[in-house]
Amino acid sequence: MKIYDVVVIGGGVIGLSIAYEIKFRHSKIKVAILEKTQTGYEASHASAGMLEPQLIMPRQNLSDREKAFFRLCRESQNMYEETIRRIEYHSRMDCEYRKEGILKLISPEMDPKPWLSWYVGLGMHAHFWSVEQTGEAEPALREGMAAIHLPDNHQVENRKLSAALAECCKNLGVDILEYSAVESIILNNEAIDHLQTKTGTVSAARYVLAAGAWSSQIPGLTQTIPEIKPIRGQIVAMQMPKPDFIRYPAYLEDFYYVPRNSGRLLIGSTVEDAGFDKAVTPSVIVGFIEKLRALIPQSKTFESVERWAGLRPCSADRLPLLGETRLTNLVVATGHFRNGILLMPITAKLIADMIITGKPSPMLAPFSPSRFNGSTNA
Ligand SMILES: Cc1cc2nc3c(=O)[nH]c(=O)nc-3n(C[C@H](O)[C@H](O)[C@H](O)COP(=O)(O)OP(=O)(O)OC[C@H]3O[C@@H](n4cnc5c(N)ncnc54)[C@H](O)[C@@H]3O)c2cc1C
Structure with missing residues (x-):
């Protein structure tokens, strides 16, 4: 023993x-x-x-x-x-911690005010970016999108x-x-x-x-x-033409995309009660790719390089x-x-x-x- x-x-x-x-x-x-x-x-x-x-x-x-x-x-x-920084020191590995913040995208029919007051009420830093500011910060986005920039929300690989x-x-x-x-x-x-x-x-x-x-x-x-229930989430990774083609992770309603240093763009995700089944559903992946194209028109040239599903641990x-x-x-x-x-x-x-x-x-x-x-x- x-x-x-x-x-x-x-x-x-x-x-x-x-x-x-x-x-x-x-x-x-x-x-x-x-x-x-x-x-x-x-x-x-x-x-x-x-x-x-x-x-x-x-x-x-x-x-x-x-x-x-x-x-x-x-x-x-x-x-x-x-x-x-401590983990990187002890492992001598890079975790690709990125601090550009996350964008909550605001389409023309959405009112940003309830979101802004919600974030600010929670004590978060949140800045409204007009259509012009958003287009300048993220040129690949389709025209007409504004955003709320959440600078405290970072990402890690x-x-x-x-x-x-x-x-x-x-x-x-x-x-x-x-x-x-x-x-x-x-x-x-x-x-x-x-x-x-x-x-x-x-x-x-x-x-x-x-x-x-x-x-x-x-x-x-x-x-x-x-x-504890398994709750499935599916993701597809697309390859961008260059790593900073899209600069900020962003979400719009239940859809998000996350650029990585490698030039991969993760897009997802689902929240499904499917038991311990980690299968990827082709129709879901097609749906993600269509949503991405509606937001980033040039993504029609991106190649899909990996798809997967994982099980989130979820209590009642x-x-x-x-x-x-x-x-x-x-x-x-x-x-x-x-x-x-x-x-x-x-x-x-x-x-x-x-x-x-x-x-x-x-x-x-x-x-x-x-x-x-x-x-x-x-
Ligand atoms: C698609 C998707 C997107 C997500 N996005 C985000 C995000 O953007 N930000 C965020 O914060 N979180 C996100 N999450 C959630 C996050 O990934 C999970 O909350 C987190 O990984 C849970 O970590 P864990 O160590 O508890 O579980 P796991 O990583 O699942 O690890 C549990 C481990 O226990 C092992 N195990 C199970 N049974 C036994 C046993 N009997 N004996 C020994 N070992 C066992 C398993 O093999 C596994 O390695 C996402 C999850 C998914 C699926």
Whole structure:
């Protein structure tokens, strides 16, 4: 049996960043990650990497929990650049963190005022760009589009981020056990005794569950973890003629595009309840390409170079599950839904704090798994 101080179940950005953060702060703590396949190959690979709170849309009366969620997102945004620089230093890899901001596109029939007052009311920086200003900043856009520029909403190349986090973990001495799916959890009273994995048994003083969309599927935990559903998102990558042909990530209603340094332009996405099916639907891809052509006329010459789908981990209220569970040595960090890349720094910090000091931050309280009746008792 392998024995550790802390075992993290799941090697997406959430599990990797927690393991890295614990090891960075306390090099003597023995940490392992158990990963079903390869690290960073599920939702964290499929993502678009926009660092923008994607749940909150203009409406009255946010609940206290939604307000707390927004504060969590803002705190994570504020931590991002410093966290990325540290990850790049420890991994010697570039995560392509980009700070040009994101555009909320305003078509001629849309009124920008409710959006502007919404963003400003939330304390975000938001600047209205007229049709002329937008055309100057993004010449490839079709004529007649205005925009709201959101300068605090940055982006990161999420595949590079996952790879860099795995490298940080290796360089700092985290054991990464790939192809070691946790198959069952053996309990002893109100605690985990040990884990049965595909490659042997593993035991630890503390466990962190960060298995993304699979978090409530693991035998032995189905009564402990509130349901996490997989919500499929599809994306197609197009190749632009040159990397800065389109400069800003942008969205219009439920459609977005994100330019990468490589000259790829990611376009998406869907929000589908399709179980664990990661198939890509040709009609959806055609729909994305048509929407792009309506916004960027010259995109008719772009070649489609890759298409994929990923499964976002989604709780019943679409907010994360963070914190203690009814099992005394199990902490959960999952359910990040559309915001897991954005929420990486704050999740890693708060969960590592809790593991190291034994004290949960008050910021975690609104996201306790115990909010779902009859599930866990934090
Ligand atoms: C199309 C799409 C676009 C997105 N765009 C954005 C965006 O722009 N910005 C943003 O912030 N977020 C975005 N997201 C959401 C973001 O990608 C996720 O919230 C985030 O990646 C979740 O990370 P995770 O580590 O929890 O899950 P995952 O990356 O899915 O990792 C979970 C890991 O657990 C492993 N695992 C599962 N079961 C077991 C087991 N039994 N034993 C061991 N390991 C196990 C899996 O193999 C996997 O590697 C997007 C997601 C999708 C699909």
